[in-house]
Amino acid sequence: MMARSATTSDAFNAVAERRRREIIDMLSRSGEVPVNGMVEALGLAQPLVSKHLRVLREVGLVSVRGSGRRRLYRLNGENLKPIHDWTKRFERFWDDQLARIKEQAESSGRKKA
Amino acid sequence: MMARSATTSDAFNAVAERRRREIIDMLSRSGEVPVNGMVEALGLAQPLVSKHLRVLREVGLVSVRGSGRRRLYRLNGENLKPIHDWTKRFERFWDDQLARIKEQAESSGRKKA
DNA sequence: TTGACATATTCCCATATAGGCATATTATGA
DNA sequence: TCATAATATGCCTATATGGGAATATGTCAA
Numbered sequence: 001m002m003a004r005s006a007t008t009s010d011a012f013n014a015v016a017e018r019r020r021r022e023i024i025d026m027l028s029r030s031g032e033v034p035v036n037g038m039v040e041a042l043g044l045a046q047p048l049v050s051k052h053l054r055v056l057r058e059v060g061l062v063s064v065r066g067s068g069r070r071r072l073y074r075l076n077g078e079n080l081k082p083i084h085d086w087t088k089r090f091e092r093f094w095d096d097q098l099a100r101i102k103e104q105a106e107s108s109g110r111k112k113a
Numbered sequence: 114m115m116a117r118s119a120t121t122s123d124a125f126n127a128v129a130e131r132r133r134r135e136i137i138d139m140l141s142r143s144g145e146v147p148v149n150g151m152v153e154a155l156g157l158a159q160p161l162v163s164k165h166l167r168v169l170r171e172v173g174l175v176s177v178r179g180s181g182r183r184r185l186y187r188l189n190g191e192n193l194k195p196i197h198d199w200t201k202r203f204e205r206f207w208d209d210q211l212a213r214i215k216e217q218a219e220s221s222g223r224k225k226a
Numbered sequence: 227t228t229g230a231c232a233t234a235t236t237c238c239c240a241t242a243t244a245g246g247c248a249t250a251t252t253a254t255g256a
Numbered sequence: 257t258c259a260t261a262a263t264a265t266g267c268c269t270a271t272a273t274g275g276g277a278a279t280a281t282g283t284c285a286a
Contacts, residue, residue: 003271004117004243005130016129017118017274021199028203035233048275050234069232069283077206084204086134087197090141093190116241117273130244148263161245163264182253182262 008058011079015061019044020052027062027075034070121171124192128174132157133165140175140188147183 007013015021022042027033035053039046053073056062060079065072120126128134135155140146148166152159166186169175173192178185 001246001270002244003269004120004273006272007117007274012131012134013129016126018125019274021125025202036231045276046233047235047277051274054234066283069230071233075203075206077203080200080203081207083196084200087193087200089138090188090190090193091197093188094194114238114240114276115274116239117243119242120244132244149261158246159263160247160265164244167264179253182255182260184263 007055011059011061011083014055014059015080015083017052017055019048020056023049023052023056024061024075024077024080027073028077032065032072032074034067034072036070038073120168124172124174124196127168127172128193128196130165130168132161133169136162136165136169137174137188137193140186141190145178145185145187147180147185149183151186 005013007017015024019042023038026038026041030037033041035046035049038044038049038053042049053062053064057064061076063074063076065074118126120130128137132155136151139151139154143150146154148159148162151157151162151166155162166175166177170177174189176187176189178187
């Protein structure tokens with residue numbers, strides 16, 4: 001009855017798509033970029049790029065600004081923070097050094113509490 | 114002609130689903146957990162939990178181990194690192210302090226190069 | 227005003243689910 | 257051995273896409 005959640009429901013879903021991550025990477029590097037700039041750089045069909053941009057806009061990951069006939073897109077990177085924060089919880093799984101430090105901090109915290 | 118990429122294609126897609134993130138969070142807190150443990154804790158139907166676990170297994174995010182009639186699942190958190198690494202690139206968007214430090218480091222790096 | 231460039235939409239199709247339900251599998255423990 | 261607990265699968269339906277193609281919109285520049 002229910003299908004997969006919409007790509008426009010949140011950043012996690014929007015970012016699950018590889019193309020959209022590429023668009024985000026590009027905006028991160030280049031600042032403001034017009035649709036055609038992405039079309040050329042990514043080698044995708046223009047309508048497809050516009051559609052992905054729409055999804056990104058709907059979750060607030062990008063903003064647009066008109067400039068002549070063109071539309072300049074900009075990354076709102078701060079909206080990727082929820083994802084970063086979530087994955088940060090698992091740092092101990094790959095960063096043993098950090099794990100040791102944290103465990104020590106936690107254990108001393110427990111002693112005080 | 115082509116639909117959304119499979120949830121089993123990579124961690125990004127697997128993690129796009131809220132329930133699966135909840136399962137991951139639970140495993141992160143509790144270590145090894147049997148299916149029923151998650152069923153009760155998350156209030157989901159057992160078949161649904163098994164299906165989500167299968168997706169997580171296919172992308173390597175969890176491992177299983179038999180124990181009597183039960184199957185104990187464990188988190189392979191290190192496979193969340195790609196997501197963490199990707200989002201890390203955008204830290205400057207929310208961490209201005211860090212941004213300044215990095216920019217300074219990069220500019221001095223450029224001078225040397 | 228008008229033609230051309232730059233984007234956004236609309237339609238259509240095949241694919242990929244989440245979930246709900248029923249049932250098949252397994253591994254026990256008495 | 258065997259009923260049973262604990263999981264995994266199979267089936268079916270409503271949704272939600274990515275893409276492709278064609279077309280609608282918008283904005284300028286001459």
